[in-house]
Amino acid sequence: ARYCRFDLLRAVCSLASMVTRWTPECDRRLDRLMQYVRKTINRSLYGYCGDDPENVTPHLFADADLGGCTKTSKSTSGSFLGLKGPRTSFPLAAQSRKQGCVSTSTPEAEIVSLFHGLKNYGIPCIAMWEKLFDRDVKLVVCEDNTTCISVCRTGRNPTMRPLPRVHRLSLIHISEPTRLR
Secondary structure (H helix, E strand, C coil): CCCCCHHHHHHHHHHHCCHHHCCHHHHHHHHHHHHHHHHCCCCCCCCECCCCHHHCEEEEEEEEECCCCCCCCCCEEEEEEEEEECCEEEEEEEEEEECCCCCCCHHHHHHHHHHHHHHHHHHHHHHHHHHHHCCCCCCEEECCCHHHHHHHHHCCCHHHCCHHHHHCCCHHHHCCCCEEC
């Protein structure tokens, strides 16, 4: 799932979190997942590169659901990092993971997802890219929640004051100059 089937990440992570408290429902979910894998065995992840490195930029996509886990009401964060250019689309990494605390709003869940995507994939990618090609690079961050975008641009949101305590993240780290779409 981590290397060539990003579509399986959420299902695999959801089942992996139930290993210590496995139920007959988990057996049914595992069976259904295996049937899906069997029917889609010929599907794989492909990337293509046709540009020079100066025409390629890393893109980070982050998204979250609000209360996706029916048992704990915790949200699930998803991140995808890829290289994009005029003739380039190359996947680098993806992640799906349950958030540590219950989020109280969709923008809060989106901010947590974006923070983890930047911390785990975006910032290390920029450092590696600058070291490899000896040039500055801008990380393009793609986000679909307008409240999350405005919080990231300003670096603060007075209605989300408990965010640093509950999720242990700082909005200042997210608001560094990035282009948000």
